[in-house]
């Protein structure tokens with residue numbers, strides 16, 4: 001089954017392929033990175049649906065999209081949906097991380113709790129058999145990965161905020177994990193775990 005993944009982020013594509021390849025080999029994930037619709041939703045789910053809806057409408061194929069970010073407890077869940085542009089549009093991962101580290105510099109270890117969140121939206125266009133007024137199927141699944149924020153960046157694997165995120169139960173950052181170790185426990189892996197029954201129900205014969 002062919003399914004498009006609407007993203008500009010190659011790291012997400014790599015993680016999707018590794019996570020799903022192991023679990024659902026019958027799915028062929030094809031990257032789709034046309035100009036994105038405006039992500040003006042106020043939740044991860046809303047933004048993931050905006051991206052997946054546009055891709056499904058443009059391709060006529062089932063579409064997946066991922067909206068994700070880092071939610072810091074003392075910041076009331078920020079950066080959250082603003083994670084990709086925390087230091088400003090186009091400033092990049094290093095600037096985003098450095099700003100967050102600066103903002104949290106005075107906090108004690110016990111106040112540095114955070115979670116990565118990932119919401120994956122699946123939009124399946126209505127089939128021809130479904131009649132002219134049929135709506136697409138829209139489903140979402142979320143995964144959370146608890147941890148805390150390091151005091152400086154460590155590690156070269158992964159992407160984004162991985163070098164400053166210490167997963168619960170570990171003493172290394174997510175960027176010091178191998179891809180296999182990250183994909184075995186990450187917010188993205190958990191979101192997929194929750195999405196698999198929905199995929200089986202809607203796109204996998």
Ligand code: ITT
Nearest residue numbers: 007008009066067068069070083084159160161162
């Ligand atoms: P698309 O919208 O094109 O998919 P994007 O990178 O802009 O790509 P988001 O809008 O969902 O994606 O922003 C996600 C932000 O959260 C971005 O800053 C990422 O670096 C960060 N992020 C998401 N998942 C992450 C992960 O597994 N590890 C580290 N950082 C992550």
